[in-house]
Amino acid sequence: MSNRDYYKILGVKKDAKPSEIKKNYRERAKVFHPDANKGSKKSENQFKVLSEAYTILSDVSKRKEYDRNRSHKRSSRSGASKDWGSPSGAKQWGYGFGDQESQGRSNQESSFRQTAAEDSQPHDPNAPTRGFDLQFMVNVDFVTVALGGTIPYSYEKYVRCENCDSTGESEEKTCTDCEGKRQVVREVNLKVKIPPGVADQYVIRLQHEGGEGINNGPPGDLFLKVCTKPHPIFKRKKSDVYVEIPISSELAEKGGPLNVGTLDSVKTIEVEECTLTGEELRIPGQGAAILWGKKRGDLIIKFAILDSQNS
Numbered sequence: 001m002s003n004r005d006y007y008k009i010l011g012v013k014k015d016a017k018p019s020e021i022k023k024n025y026r027e028r029a030k031v032f033h034p035d036a037n038k039g040s041k042k043s044e045n046q047f048k049v050l051s052e053a054y055t056i057l058s059d060v061s062k063r064k065e066y067d068r069n070r071s072h073k074r075s076s077r078s079g080a081s082k083d084w085g086s087p088s089g090a091k092q093w094g095y096g097f098g099d100q101e102s103q104g105r106s107n108q109e110s111s112f113r114q115t116a117a118e119d120s121q122p123h124d125p126n127a128p129t130r131g132f133d134l135q136f137m138v139n140v141d142f143v144t145v146a147l148g149g150t151i152p153y154s155y156e157k158y159v160r161c162e163n164c165d166s167t168g169e170s171e172e173k174t175c176t177d178c179e180g181k182r183q184v185v186r187e188v189n190l191k192v193k194i195p196p197g198v199a200d201q202y203v204i205r206l207q208h209e210g211g212e213g214i215n216n217g218p219p220g221d222l223f224l225k226v227c228t229k230p231h232p233i234f235k236r237k238k239s240d241v242y243v244e245i246p247i248s249s250e251l252a253e254k255g256g257p258l259n260v261g262t263l264d265s266v267k268t269i270e271v272e273e274c275t276l277t278g279e280e281l282r283i284p285g286q287g288a289a290i291l292w293g294k295k296r297g298d299l300i301i302k303f304a305i306l307d308s309q310n311s
């Protein structure tokens, strides 16, 4: 996947300024964002590839390395480059951005083939190599993002092949489990902690949960981007949460107690006499978490008064 042309994907020239890269990324991200495409798998993948391109090109050192690897690939393949064994080679970023189903699988396979081709260069196949970094988006429900919590998360990553003890050979033959690649793909199930009150699109970094390293190289990291699922009644603005509550015209006129569901409980509020449609009531401390859970924002109730016929 490092064969991808990130400049083309972002629609910029090779000498593009960081501001151009950022601008083009934002424009394209809007089009392919899963929220704008009703969860279409195709646009989700396009979004992932786009994020991948942006991750590399927006980082000065990653971009340099990517450029270096590309020019190396285009030039003659004679002579080894010291970069091949580099622990943060661009190729490692490719894997994991693909979707987790069949297509992602074939991307992983091509990743492997590529590694094998590189290994035929005068590069030391026993050099320690850092594992792949993985980057995925994860849909998290509204309340868990607002208040924090733990979610189960499953994904696939490369791990050492136990059958051949990660040598690629078993009984003097190519290992059948990993086909000589020393690693196999395994599903991993994690419990991921969502910090309380993070913003939508917040990226959680799970150190060492990426692909395992080769030849005792360190593992890569796992990056999860939190995509908040919309809630049927609650809306969030920073740490405040908004909800529209319908009340009968009788209650609006005379006032009285009313039970209202908050994010995590039920509160009894007092509706004032002569309440009008659109009037608001603020309940302090019933919004989303702030300061990593030490405090909470407010819940703002907006009243909608029903016609007397309907109530």
Ligand SMILES: [Zn+2]
Pocket: 161, 162, 163, 164, 165, 166, 167, 168, 169, 175, 176, 177, 178, 179, 180, 181, 182, 183
């Ligand atoms: Zn094996």
